[in-house]
Amino acid sequence: MSQKMQEYLKKAEVLIEALPYIQRFNRKIIVVKYGGSAMIDETLKKRVIEDVTLLKLVGFKPIIVHGGGKEISRWMEKTGKQPTFVNGLRVTDEETMEVAEMVLGKVNKGLVQLVESLGVRAIGLSGKDGGLLRAQKKFSDGKDIGFVGEVTSVDANVLLDLLEKDFLPIICPIGLGEDYQTYNINADDAACAIAQAVHAEKLAFLSDVEGICTDPADASTLISELTIQEGKQLIEKGTITGGMIPKLYSCIEAIQAGVSRVHILDGRIPHCLLLEIFTNRGIGTAIFEGERSRFYYGPDNQ
């Protein structure tokens, strides 16, 4: 057999290896919170979109939720507006809200464009479309920080209807208040709320860390798998600190609401989504309910 042919054969074997995973997640909903470096670096961006598109084509039902991050600040400066922060939260006056919504919209349709160019039917939504995300004012230690909101309800039917019509929904976290005013919502929180509402099989966060580490400064202390119970203990013991605490609580809440697994993936690794789903490797940290869910991919999964 020629060398060329042997190379092709290896490729075929890779596809065959994917078979049990494709089967495992067939027609399951997977919510991907997309952000961080994977959103800024154009090559990483392309890899993420390729991954999600492949998941769609082989029968999964992915939903993307994204933020706008640095792009918002860039445009605020461009329009001569200085960002202000209270406790790390952006104070969002009307003008800021307007710019934020415009930037998120631009990012949103840009992602749609990328997915479409790979031949998959995408649709870009904000939480306003179909009244998808309803929100209420959020305060920061009692202080009014403007149009920052927290999710009060998700209209899952909007997403289920679009999935039924074979769209890949891409969502930016803008919500509608009780009186239909606009609120800016944290993208992580929106992804959690959406994953719960549509009973997602998986919720994957693309972040800029390796996952949860016992020592954040040392990548080799990465925790591959974490039960809810273990997670809570790590917080109590003070092993987990800072911004990871609220994130972990969100993950735990999502799992308790029926999401099977939540993943904190390192978005700086190309194709991290595919690697997570199609290998037993365990990129990043997987969080799940208890001991039983440890053997998620079958008994031979180490």
Next chain:
Amino acid sequence: MSQKMQEYLKKAEVLIEALPYIQRFNRKIIVVKYGGSAMIDETLKKRVIEDVTLLKLVGFKPIIVHGGGKEISRWMEKTGKQPTFVNGLRVTDEETMEVAEMVLGKVNKGLVQLVESLGVRAIGLSGKDGGLLRAQKKFSDGKDIGFVGEVTSVDANVLLDLLEKDFLPIICPIGLGEDYQTYNINADDAACAIAQAVHAEKLAFLSDVEGICTDPADASTLISELTIQEGKQLIEKGTITGGMIPKLYSCIEAIQAGVSRVHILDGRIPHCLLLEIFTNRGIGTAIFEGERSRFYYGPDNQ
């Protein structure tokens, strides 16, 4: 009977008068090109949205296509960019395209927000979503004016799928080129192309004129009904001039492609859409195929 009651009775009679029109357009698609004063004046805006929402609720299938107009120029200035025009067409470099798309997106979701606040399921799309509008570069007398495009195809299924799921689609005229680059499209042209693709019953332009007048300076010369034949003659005779010529040609093309009636309405009149549909009055100018279609609402229609 008390005076109050008599007043109520009159209202009931108005509703009953609407009966034959509701019947006439039941489940028919109506494309509304929304722009001009009706988009700037907040009161007029609310009236238009109320009208479209009512049409949706009584069984019609409206689709809104809108532009961004003056708002785009305002934001370009805000970001320190000077608009340039060639033959009246905005020269659209990459930066202009970016701002234009952001502004159109903001306007788009703002309209969604308004419709949602009236309790109807809306969804905001650009031509990128689902690959709805495909476009190619447009030249102005052979001159390159940047990312200005003209529609090459419309994926009607995207809209039909959303209508089936009971969404009211609101569309801004951004298109995808052959290599998936972004193009800015004239909103009138987009509305025409969409109306043709979905076989709309009606296409209504909300404009800032009374309709087509034999003497544009004299509102009393308004032409209420115009066959294609008559329209062409008016152009030949020089009665119709300027920007109205290409608009009339677009209308004629839409009619020849199967749209029953095209209306040029005066968007400065509140509820002009309802008035057009629910009365025999004939707001603005109606353009249709030939003599036979003159009796559109039945033989008693004068």
Next chain:
Amino acid sequence: MSQKMQEYLKKAEVLIEALPYIQRFNRKIIVVKYGGSAMIDETLKKRVIEDVTLLKLVGFKPIIVHGGGKEISRWMEKTGKQPTFVNGLRVTDEETMEVAEMVLGKVNKGLVQLVESLGVRAIGLSGKDGGLLRAQKKFSDGKDIGFVGEVTSVDANVLLDLLEKDFLPIICPIGLGEDYQTYNINADDAACAIAQAVHAEKLAFLSDVEGICTDPADASTLISELTIQEGKQLIEKGTITGGMIPKLYSCIEAIQAGVSRVHILDGRIPHCLLLEIFTNRGIGTAIFEGERSRFYYGPDNQ
């Protein structure tokens, strides 16, 4: 703006006012018990049919239940038969039953004809069709009064299947006994049983009174809204008397079986149905479960 135009504008505003009500009852089933003056006076009749047809066209699902009243007596005389009554109930021997069924059938198809002439798909049923109404013999104080029956069961699927096929069902209250004999049923009772079986949102009785009054002789004592609790108290206190007592008990039963609101309307007012549904006025008396349902049309409903 011309006077003509201002008049049109007012009409458009009336339509817009109807918007929240259309939304509120979209796809809801509304059972109308049709009888009394509204059935005899040709003008009133036309108004009722227009109302029901409009409700159908704007997305409601009306069902009409009607009696035959005076028409039955007229035809009995015509065929030389003397009506006999026991405790106000018509003694219904075989011959009477035959005439009653024929007259009800005639009235039934006459209503179908009217609705059809307004362009809506109607279908006329007796309780025999599809075995819709099953009945058993009813006695009056132990006395045998012939083929007078009371409803034992309603086959809701017959109506739901017809509604699904977009028919407007018009029903006359004839029932089938256990051995498939014919029974004459009181139209009010039939309407109640049907409204319960199809889980109607509303049940409206078109009667010849203003509604429930504390002093039936004085229209100004009309009670606009009545909770079940209040209704029972009025009966206990003796405020409500005579034929209104069993009617009120039927209404209460229907509400307890899941109908949201029961209305006793004055059928002598033209378009009373539309007025009830599209205004906050409150024609006649509305009966509902408790304090909470008082704010049926929203908090601004006075």
Next chain:
Amino acid sequence: MSQKMQEYLKKAEVLIEALPYIQRFNRKIIVVKYGGSAMIDETLKKRVIEDVTLLKLVGFKPIIVHGGGKEISRWMEKTGKQPTFVNGLRVTDEETMEVAEMVLGKVNKGLVQLVESLGVRAIGLSGKDGGLLRAQKKFSDGKDIGFVGEVTSVDANVLLDLLEKDFLPIICPIGLGEDYQTYNINADDAACAIAQAVHAEKLAFLSDVEGICTDPADASTLISELTIQEGKQLIEKGTITGGMIPKLYSCIEAIQAGVSRVHILDGRIPHCLLLEIFTNRGIGTAIFEGERSRFYYGPDNQ
């Protein structure tokens, strides 16, 4: 084997014999024009209804069309009205029309009642329901004979929708004119028009003759099978005379419009419908297109 058992065995064999016929007409529409003696004699009536019910249950889709015949005259006398005839057609003034419609309605619901008592879902319609039968005034040799109409169109969807919902439609031949007035239609004509509109496989007339005979006075001259061509020749030669001529022309028209076979059956024979369909015997006269359709039940059909 006991005698009892042998008897049962014979019965089983009869059922098995029916197998190919059940298969042949599975899901086919069969229109039965029901009238004559079979409608008056209570035993014959029961047999017809049993037959139609069996056809329904084994997978056919029967539709019954019936007249009212002698019952109408009986009720006219009862109400003191004298029937008048012109050229054998009943002059139908408004009062006569009213009585006719009432009687037809009574007969209609009576048949529904019988079918329901055998456990099959029936629905009784006049041509008014769903606008099923549209008609226009018919003149007799230019003379105005009142509300006598001829069918101008049949809304087949009304019947197809009801068949889809598993109803057995029973129809009395009342039609709606252009201005929605009531017309009395000949039941044979209505049956023909309906069979054509729904593309029936068979149209069977239950009549009071053996079928078409070359000598009507001699039953032994019965013609079992007749092609259109042969039928026309018999009329030309004068073999067929009187009322049979228009009937034969109607049959020919129905066949040319797509009905496979038209049967003129002797309704005085109990179970004549079953005998026609489940045996090769050939009750009455079968009319069909040409030589090829002679072997309708297969080559072994003599």
Next chain:
Amino acid sequence: MSQKMQEYLKKAEVLIEALPYIQRFNRKIIVVKYGGSAMIDETLKKRVIEDVTLLKLVGFKPIIVHGGGKEISRWMEKTGKQPTFVNGLRVTDEETMEVAEMVLGKVNKGLVQLVESLGVRAIGLSGKDGGLLRAQKKFSDGKDIGFVGEVTSVDANVLLDLLEKDFLPIICPIGLGEDYQTYNINADDAACAIAQAVHAEKLAFLSDVEGICTDPADASTLISELTIQEGKQLIEKGTITGGMIPKLYSCIEAIQAGVSRVHILDGRIPHCLLLEIFTNRGIGTAIFEGERSRFYYGPDNQ
């Protein structure tokens, strides 16, 4: 009336007699365990297939489960293999399993062929198709008897999907073990498990005995009807013995799992299935839950 005609009339009456039974079992699933003489004798075989085909055509949903019996031994001899038995169970080594599967397959497709020749859509399955029958190794008094299995689960959806597509499923009792090895399953057990899984209305065993007799040597001691309670008592009292004991226990289990009636029929009587279903006679023994189910065909059923 001619003698021929009278004969036909009797036949029609037999069909009419079947009416209530056709109605009773319309769309109900009936599992037939086919085996014994009825499978060997070609005439009896044809009768059974005719019966099942008729049941299918008149609206029942039959499923056939069959064994291979003597045919397996015949082919084993042909291939030079000696059958061995332990406690009456065939010791099934790999080679025996291979022959058994081939023979069952041949018998299976032969039955499909017969049903198809009667014009009904049949499909032949083993328990491997769609993973219909999952099994585990069965031991005989602790002894390993090779690839003999017992049902662990039935995938009812496979059958329901095929019934929905109007197939008549014919099943041979081969099952798949946990590691997808082949197991031979007792046909009676397979039929019981399938009847339970699809919630069959009836389960009929075609056997070579008259039914359950108090004295197996005396056909006149046949028990026509047996409640579960009575059945258990007969076993306790020692009236029922031998191979009938496990069979009766299977029947009882099936009834407790929701099958309405289990029948032990004498497959040597031609058309025994039709006789059971279309007469009140009671061929063989019917087993059911309790006293109440004794009046299965209505109160006039003696």
Next chain:
Amino acid sequence: MSQKMQEYLKKAEVLIEALPYIQRFNRKIIVVKYGGSAMIDETLKKRVIEDVTLLKLVGFKPIIVHGGGKEISRWMEKTGKQPTFVNGLRVTDEETMEVAEMVLGKVNKGLVQLVESLGVRAIGLSGKDGGLLRAQKKFSDGKDIGFVGEVTSVDANVLLDLLEKDFLPIICPIGLGEDYQTYNINADDAACAIAQAVHAEKLAFLSDVEGICTDPADASTLISELTIQEGKQLIEKGTITGGMIPKLYSCIEAIQAGVSRVHILDGRIPHCLLLEIFTNRGIGTAIFEGERSRFYYGPDNQ
């Protein structure tokens, strides 16, 4: 990045490479004629089944058609029967037919078993099931060679119904004659007929040659792509000879009946099916209509 990780990354890239092909054939039917070495060698067999299963899971609709080949001869010997051949065709007397059908059935269910073990819903059919393959006697140069048949018709609905219910159909080439006798059909012919009937996108033959070579003795003369026109010329010029001639004619016929591409693949190469579909390499010979279809996978396909 660790070496392990880099290896994983390469795997992810292989999956991403498959993306455009998955897209290209999404929901398309692919008929695989399975035979030769790939059926005998257990490792090759497993590879083919893995390939087909993967195709199913990523959204294609594969159908397998297989023969029995050497296994039939082996079992004939086992049962003491000598194979006879006329012009290379097996003379098939009744006994041979019986053994052939049994062996094909065994092979068929064995394949079902393999597919099921990979977690995909398979169903094993012969041409008898649902009357899928109808056949007539085939003569060899006028000589009667027994129960050898050629396809007269395929009931595509049987396969389309099973595909709709998500089954992977596996078919052995047994057909039913006009009188429902059993015929043995050449598997290649059956695959061709089936591919045509279901309008397959592709028909792939797994054979024991590299493909079509200008010199069969020299693998390096393999023709990768062949238009119908070119194929005919090669036959005329005598380049293609022997058994390849009828095979090529079958391919041409299939293409003319609407199959887009026919492939002659070398079944001795593991995963040859995947290689054909997921690479641009072009395993074996692809036959298609004309020049235009040469660029099947897009313009960059060399």
